[in-house]
Amino acid sequence: MANVVFLWHMHQPYYVDPAARVATMPWVRLHAVKGYLDMISVIEEFPRVRANFNLTPVLLLQIKELNEGKIRDLWLDWSRMPAVALDEETKFALLENFFKIHWDNLVKPFPRYWELLNKRGLTFYRDDVRRGLRYFSTQEFLDLQTWFNLAWCGYTAERLYPELTELKRKGRNFTEEEKQRVLDIHMEILGSLISKYRAAEERGQVELTTTPFFHPILPLVYDSSFAARSLPGRKFPERFSWPEDAAAQLTLAVEQHAGLFGKAPRGLWPSEGSIAPELIPLMQRSGIEYFCSDEENLFNSLKRDPAYQSRAVDHLELFQGWRVAHDGASVNALFREKPLSDFIGFMAARNSPQAAATHLLFHLRHIAELVPKETGVIPLILDGENAWETFADGGAGFLRAVYGGIESDSGRLHSCTIEDYLRHHPPQKQLTTLHTGSWIGSNFDIWIGExxxxxxxxxxxxxxxxxxxxxxxxxxxxxxxxxxxxxxxxxxxxxxxxxxxxxxxxxxxxxxxxxxxxxxxxxxxxxxxxxxxxxxVPISTRSTEPLYTVPERLISPSLDGGESFFDWLGAGGYTPGSEQGAMYRAERLISRIQFGNNEKMFFIRVDLRKRAAAELIVQFHQPAEQQVKISLAGVKKSFVHIGVPLAELGLTGEATLAFQVKIVQDGIELECYPESAPIQFQLLGRDFALRNWIV
CATH class of the missing domain: 1.20.1430.10 (Families 57/38 glycoside transferase, middle domain)
Structure with a gap:
């Protein structure tokens, strides 16, 4: 039997304009009525399941400030404003911002909301939207105010407040009273959250951990020169070294946590899993008994640890607790299992809830057979809020299937809090040389060096x-x-x-x-x-780059396995990960996609990071839904070339083609690129070269 540890990380940055005391973005409130409420409520349905929640202090601070009226929510102010009294700037703000929600799951299913989005335009062009303000009626703005806030309400909110479901059924022509009731429900939920999480911990079903207060990359605050340890040769800023600030970020986090939940936290998820050996004494002094980070940081630590340099490190070393020592201090540690954690966060939603849960449970049971009985632990650590918008049902079916599967499989899987695991199974192994890095790339490239x-x-x-x-x-x-x-x-x-x-x-x-x-x-x-x-002077000067490039010339690459740079010169291109936003995904099989056509064929090249026993699927969406499947099991090279006759796709001339590339293994979709919308481009016709010929 293996111990399964879920650590759900909940975080929002400090959106508050400190001068005006206004939250300029609404995501604390909106995630509260969806993910934060759903996550603590669904686990109540499975009393024998245990989980861990990492609530960052800066998130809790904003919940507290909103509840106490110490700050205002700007988007809530826009929503509260009577539609008849909206001025032009507020109307423009509504049309710009009140469609910032998952369109497929939370807009398209509701005809009125989808109608309003289409009227505004699927692409936001500022000048066009401003000119079009006059064509929106007062009722349309009232419906938009209502729908944006209504659509964010999760499945638990609908269960607790059935009137939300009735409003969704009504769909249009909302009244000011109905709109205000939706917003009142938002605030009621926000006001109940901290007590719900505290009650769950008090009854022993969850453990609450913390993070340095304002979510800093603590090693860089301690000394920014630490970044060079994992990024040698990079150009860095002037040295920033304030160890006392790093200590204060921990102390403030522990103090606020104890005040809100009645006891100090035992565990720490360092911001972005960022660790350095110098932090161990700070953790111990602040009362932190353990921290969690990523598996890459563990294995990079073992590479440098004298006790492991004379032998190969088995990956199964991951599935246990560790004692980490530095400068006379020591704390315990767990390191996240990366592939399954990333599967939950990024790919589970692309499969049916039952299939995704079955995939996860199968792999958990497989690991359970390999690790020591009773003492083996599988740490699943990931974002606990952003992923649920990508599930059609908000993640309810998947979470219930996973929790239910674990609860009914007590012979092989046992869920537990981290504190309980470490109390019953104190670490038997020690790290004496801790790697310096984050959970992303095992370095700090995301936050410094550019x-x-x-x-x-x-x-x-x-x-x-x-x-x-x-x-x-x-x-x-x-x-x-x-x-x-x-x-x-x-x-x-x-x-x-x-x-x-x-x-x-x-x-x-x-x-x-x-x-x-x-x-x-x-x-x-x-x-x-x-x-x-x-x-x-603004620091950020970049404009948004296009997601992919379209072909610039006709191509006719070889399909016999040969490789030539010139074969793909002028092809369109897409790099997986280029559309990343608030979430980061580390493990990707596909590194690059190139595509184009000649008069008779569509060509695509897929570059692979590694070989895998999986299936590569080119999913065509336009002009019709079709698939081309390639088994990767026998692929000997680091790339795949595919050619598809245009006639088989029903294409002629300069028609429009839309497609995505997927990786599927055992019926489970593991990767899909682009993630949000397909690549769409116009085929180049046979006279393209003549029209674009220059000397």
Missing amino acids: EEENRAWNLLGRTRTFLQEKINTGTLTPTQHATAMREIYAAEGSDWFWWYGPDFSTENDALFDSLFRQHLRNVYTLCGAVAPAALD
Whole structure:
């Protein structure tokens, strides 16, 4: 029997404009009425199942501030406003923002909501939308205000408040009273969340863990030069080294957690699984008994550990607890099983709930047969909020099937809290050389080392140095000191750096950039000084890049397994992962897709990171639903070339073709690219070369 540990990570960055005390984005409230409520409620249906929840302090702070009326939710203000009283700017804001929701699962199923989206336009063109404001009636804006907030309500909210289901059935012509009731329900749910999680822990069904307060990459706050350990040769910013801030982020997290839940947390999910040996003494001093990180960090640690350098490391070393020591201090640790954790977060929703659950349970049982009975542990650690929007039913069917499967299989699988596991099975092995890195790539590439990221770190470092100089003069009052430090701690959060640089992009890059610089400006203002002009200059300068490139010339590559750079010159291209947003996926089989055509054939090249006993499927969506399947079991090269006659696809001339590429294993869809919408392009006709010929 193996111990299965679920650690569901719940996090939202600090969206609050510190000057206006307004949450400029609504995701704390909206995830509350969906994922946060659903996740703590569905587990109540399985009293013998145990789970762990990581509620970040900065998330809890915003829940608390919203409940106490200490901050306002800007999008809630827009929603509360009577539709008849909306001014032009607010109407524009509604049309821009109130379709920021999963369209397939939460817009298309509701005819009125889908109708409003189509009227606005599936692609948001600012000038067109502004010109079209006059064509939206007051009732249409009222329905939009209602639908956006109604659609976010999860399956538990509908069970607790049946009137939500009735409103969804009604579908249109909502009244102001009905809209206000939806928003009141949002606030009622928000007000109940902390007590629900506390009650679940008090009855012993869940354990609540914490994270450094404002979700910083703690090793980089301790000393940004640590990044060079796993990214040698990279150009880094001016050194940022404030170990006392790293300690404070832990202390503040423990203090708030104890105040909200009645006891201090035992466990820590370091922000983004980021660890370094120097953090071990800080954890021990703050009362943290264990931390969790990623399997790559474990295996990179073992590569450097003297006790393991003389022998190969078996992957089964992962499925146990560890004691980690440094500089006279030690804490326990668990390391996440990556492939199954990523499957839940990224691919389970692409399969039926039962099939996805069966796939997960099968692999858990297989691992259970390989690890020591009673002491083996399988840590599944992942985002506990963002994934559920991609499930048609909000994840209810999948979670119930998984929890139910574990509850009924007590002979092979046993779910437990991390504290219970470590208490009954103290680690028998010790790491003496802990790797420095995060759960993403086992390094800190996402947050440091690119031009925008480095500039942000430099501005943060100069502001922190300025504040310390003011503190050292003794001229700041205790309130000034404490408030200015909170602004620094907020600016140390990882989320700002996540969106800087080329790795990730969002429609709200400029807003995140502005909030980051506002925190730094506030430090100077609180100290009675004028902020440097550099803080008025945006850091983020990138515009959104296209998801894929379309072909620029006709191609006729060889299909006999040969490889030539020139064969694919001018082909269209897509790189998996280029559409990533708030979530990161590490394991991908496909590294690159190229495509194009000549007069008679459509060609596609798929580059593979590794070989696998799986099936590659090219799923055509336009002009009709068709599939081409290739077994990868016998593929000897690192790429696959496929040619499909255009006639077989029902295509002629310069028609439009739309497709996705999938990896399927044992009937379970593991990868799909692009993830959100297919590649769509116009075939190049035979006279294309003549029309585009130049000397």
